[in-house]
Amino acid sequence: MSDTVLPQMESAAHLRRRYHDVELVISCGDMPAVYLEFITSVLNVPLFYVRGNHDTRYTEYPPGGEDLHGRRVTYGGLTFAGLEGSMRYNRSPVQYNEFDMLMMVLRMWPLRMQQMRRGYGLDVLVTHSPARGIHDMPDLPHTGFKALLRFMEWYRPRYMFHGHVHTWDRRVITESTYLDTCIMNINPATVIEVEPR
Numbered sequence: 001m002s003d004t005v006l007p008q009m010e011s012a013a014h015l016r017r018r019y020h021d022v023e024l025v026i027s028c029g030d031m032p033a034v035y036l037e038f039i040t041s042v043l044n045v046p047l048f049y050v051r052g053n054h055d056t057r058y059t060e061y062p063p064g065g066e067d068l069h070g071r072r073v074t075y076g077g078l079t080f081a082g083l084e085g086s087m088r089y090n091r092s093p094v095q096y097n098e099f100d101m102l103m104m105v106l107r108m109w110p111l112r113m114q115q116m117r118r119g120y121g122l123d124v125l126v127t128h129s130p131a132r133g134i135h136d137m138p139d140l141p142h143t144g145f146k147a148l149l150r151f152m153e154w155y156r157p158r159y160m161f162h163g164h165v166h167t168w169d170r171r172v173i174t175e176s177t178y179l180d181t182c183i184m185n186i187n188p189a190t191v192i193e194v195e196p197r
Contacts, residue, residue, distance in 0.1 A: 002028035002052065002128070002163025004188035005035055015042045019191070023076060025065075028163030028186055029084065029128035030054045033063035040065065048073065051094050052128040052164060053086035053141070068126050070104055072111060077196030081108060081157075082126040083148070086164055089141045094128075101147035111155045120197055122157040125181075130162045134176050135185045137165055152181045159194060163187040 001009075008014045025040050029052025040047045040063075047065025051058050058067075066073050068082025083104055088095040096104075115121030129144055130136045131152065136144030142165055152160065160183045167174055167187050174185040184190065 001025070001031060001039075001189040002187045003030040003166060005032065006188055009039060009189065010035070012042045015039060019043055022191065024048065026080075026124075026126055026161060026186075027063070027065075028052070028126060028161055030163065031063075033058065033061050036063040036065070046075065048075070048080055048082070048126065050082040050084040050126050050128055052084070053092055053094050055084075055094055056092060070107060072108070072114075072122070078123040078194060079114075079121070080124045080126060081111060081122055081155075083151070084128055086129045087140055087143045087145065096145075098146055101145045102150065105147045105151045105154075108151070108155065115155065121155050123159065123197070124194060125151065125155075125157040125160045127160065127162045129164045130185065131160070131178065131183065134178060134183055135162065135165055135173065149178070152178050156180050158182065159184065159192075161186050161192070 022043055024045055025047045027036055027049035029050050048068050049065055050069050069084040072081045085094040085096050088097050111122055131148035132144040132146045160181050176183045
């Protein structure tokens with residue numbers, strides 16, 4: 001889930017009825033911490049998240065869960081990693097330029113070593129922003145990062161989940177493939193089944 005609070009998700013009865021079999025909640029950013037905590041506590045499941053460009057208060061009041069930014073976490077036989085933020089367009093602390101993002105991608109080089117040792121690497125990359133030219137928009141705040149294309153070329157994740165770009169217009173493409181990676185804009189909320197290898 002990302003970017004949009006859905007009123008029905010604030011109903012415990014709705015959550016239990018509709019999402020009773022969900023095993024993990026992933027937030028791609030710009031979600032209130034209280035909202036995420038409510039959902040995960042009702043469903044009694046873990047939360048993995050990255051911060052979006054508007055999640056500046058997470059440093060004071062983070063949602064309960066695993067912040068994936070710049071990290072690799074294994075859960076349920078799947079390997080996850082994350083990169084937070086959007087393209088820098090003002091002075092918010094959760095915005096980056098292309099060089100900053102490339103440096104974050106390079107710091108995740110141990111994923112490549114894991115891939116070489118095991119024969120496979122990352123299952124899911126969780127980001128706030130899309131990759132350049134895939135689900136992004138022409139305005140600076142919603143421009144994707146070229147560095148995320150490099151990430152997919154080097155680390156070959158099976159999936160990339162992102163948010164940031166709103167999908168009110170149903171003509172907007174929300175699922176694409178780049179190399180071996182299935183890229184999904186999960187905004188506002190999407191249920192996805194990912195099987196371990």
